[in-house]
Amino acid sequence: MARLGRSATKSQKRSPKRLILGVFIFAAAALVLAQSAPQIRSMFNPVRTTVGDQFGGNEGMNVWAWVTGQAKRERRIKELEAEVRNLSRYKAAAISMAERLEAYEEILNLMGEPPARGVTARVTAENDGPFAQTILANAGRAQGVEPGAVALNEGGLVGRVIQLGEYSSRILLITDFNSRVPVMGEVSGVRAILYGGRDGLGSLTDLPERDAFVEGERILTSAEGGAFPRGLVVGEVRKSGDDWRVKFSMAERDGGYVQMIPPPEIVKPMALPVEEVEPAASPTQGARQ
Amino acid sequence: MSRSSSRPNRSLWSQTGPTPRLLFGAFAIAAIGLLGLTPREFFGFSIAWPYAALWGAVGWGRVGLSVRPMILLIIFGLVQDVTFHAPIGCFVILNLLAYGASAAIADMFDVMNEPLIAILSPILLFSGAFLLLWLMASTLEDHAVRVLPLVASLMTTGLVYAVLNKVFDLGRLPGESVGQAS
Structure with a gap:
């Protein structure tokens, strides 16, 4: 069964290839580790967007x-x-x-x-x-x-x-674990932060201690933080043990198309002109002059 | 009766050299990988798509190490990194480690002729690769990622490889002549 005892020349011949494989793996590992720095990770964004354009953007691309x-x-x-x-x-x-x-x-x-x-x-x-x-x-x-x-x-x-x-x-x-959406209950008005769970349902965090959602009520975006507009339907809330879970409504009616609307624009408040108050003249000021 | 006529007819694939086999295998991986990027829902059921590059890593590694398959696996790995939105290099490591492990197993055992080894080694390699993928993803994403989609993909990857493994069999190392093959 075993194919041991190969000739020494064969293993010597293979060693540079093993070295090359090792170098490739080491280089890839170093690249992965280097991307723990956001600056280095962002360097690959142009590559990702270019490839994304090729995969997602060009529908009728052919040589002719x-x-x-x-x-x-x-x-x-x-x-x-x-x-x-x-x-x-x-x-x-x-x-x-x-x-x-x-x-x-x-x-x-x-x-x-x-x-x-x-x-x-x-x-x-x-x-x-x-x-x-x-x-x-x-x-x-x-x-x-x-x-x-x-x-x-x-x-x-x-x-x-x-x-x-x-x-x-x-x-x-929004089903991703790392996504965070500020939401509120349509009936109760309770605010929370929604993130994706590992079982396909959304989890809620930062809930108020006293108030609670109403079982089966719709969950809408609350627009806190300014990333999402207010009132977009996210799903339905359900009680699961001690936790509240959200059944995503986007998963139920997935027709293969998405509409992308501009993010809400929060206008920066204008700074009021500050009137400069002149300091009161000291009694010694006149004496010096 | 002449000697040649008494021989069984050799298939076109068995007469094909390692380089065309490598290119054909790479084309199959690219085609199946690209197809996997499209939405894959049939009658409401989502299909777990196989990680096609692992077929190449396991299949090509069975004849030993070579630079050309390594380069192809690096390219496939980089494409996978971009499409899966993973840190660049993750799938490169995965593909190369699977390739190296496949070559190491082939170096120690007769993977071509021993049925038990021929069956067990891909199972072991695919399982190891998916375990490594889960570990890398969980570490880099800062949470334990979902296991079920990975297990489903592992199943489809293994099952399809059981059918298509001939496509990823190079026969001998690229560049090696017929007599040199071990």
């Missing part, structure tokens, strides 16, 4: 299209479409602002903000690997997706854009 110049024309069309989309957003905003102005003039009352227009994209890649739970959508900066955009599907909140390419976006799902 490249040879005939069709690919270039299609790219130009996509750019123009993105520009039109961008301009149509401004148009919508202008119409909305005009309407608001009219309303102010008529009733002198404040109107609510119009809903932001989003970009709908197809989910082109997803993985259920052991690392961060992410999906790749085939729309990026060129289509008007913004960094930190909020992704939704028919069911509700899906996640947040963590990496933005030219034609693709990587979305960190």
